[in-house]
Amino acid sequence: DAGVTQSPTHLIKTRGQQVTLRCSPKSGHDTVSWYQQALGQGPQFIFQYYEEEERQRGNFPDRFSGHQFPNYSSELNVNALLLGDSALYLCASTLLTGISEKLFFGSGTQLSVL
Amino acid sequence: DAKTTQPNSMESNEEEPVHLPCNHSTISGTDYIHWYRQLPSQGPEYVIHGLTSNVNNRMASLAIAEDRKSSTLILHRATLRDAAVYYCILMGQGGSEKLVFGKGTKLTVNP
Numbered sequence: 001d002a003g004v005t006q007s008p009t010h011l012i013k014t015r016g017q018q019v020t021l022r023c024s025p026k027s028g029h030d031t032v033s034w035y036q037q038a039l040g041q042g043p044q045f046i047f048q049y050y051e052e053e054e055r056q057r058g059n060f061p062d063r064f065s066g067h068q069f070p071n072y073s074s075e076l077n078v079n080a081l082l083l084g085d086s087a088l089y090l091c092a093s094t095l096l097t098g099i100s101e102k103l104f105f106g107s108g109t110q111l112s113v114l
Numbered sequence: 115d116a117k118t119t120q121p122n123s124m125e126s127n128e129e130e131p132v133h134l135p136c137n138h139s140t141i142s143g144t145d146y147i148h149w150y151r152q153l154p155s156q157g158p159e160y161v162i163h164g165l166t167s168n169v170n171n172r173m174a175s176l177a178i179a180e181d182r183k184s185s186t187l188i189l190h191r192a193t194l195r196d197a198a199v200y201y202c203i204l205m206g207q208g209g210s211e212k213l214v215f216g217k218g219t220k221l222t223v224n225p
Binding site for chain 2: 004033035041042043044045048056058090092102103104105106107108
């Protein structure tokens with residue numbers, strides 16, 4: 001059983017460009033969350049998708065948007081890239097049961113904005 | 115979101131037990147205590163979680179204080195592969211499944 005898979009593993013973009021990151025959740029999971037991790041910091045919650053809808057959102061600007069597909073996979077889009085968007089982007093999946101469930105994380109996409 | 119306090123770093127020797135403390139004095143009655151760890155160049159990995167009673171699994175043990183204002187993650191015999199950043203996180207009941215990470219404790223394991 002594959003765990004959470006993310007693509008690409010590394011990406012280099014320039015300021016002002018747009019980027020799309022992809023995530024396939026662990027088999028059987030219906031909820032996908034995205035996190036941003038700057039160097040030396042803990043991951044910060046961006047948003048969470050369930051049933052193809054954004055369920056909750058962290059303190060990130062509208063330049064960050066996402067999508068969840070019927071097969072539960074998800075995309076994270078970032079428009080008008082800034083240098084400060086350089087970070088490790090992590091995807092996490094879980095099965096939403098209403099009881100505090102554990103999350104499974106992918107290895108992340110390392111985004112560098114030049 | 116309720117906050118947790120952890121030491122920035124700890125050091126241990128291989129094959130010795132490690133006790134990683136976490137304070138969460140503002141914990142609510144329905145908050146679960148979760149521990150995750152992040153090895154270098156990897157995403158966070160679930161370690162253990164609990165509500166009131168002590169918990170054991172193949173990776174670690176979680177000791178929860180009677181008043182629930184603190185907890186301790188116990189690695190019974192540290193190995194070099196346990197060197198990681200350990201995060202103590204409170205997650206509310208009700209299906210939020212949102213993790214609020216602090217800076218965690220960086221554990222160094224000496225051979």
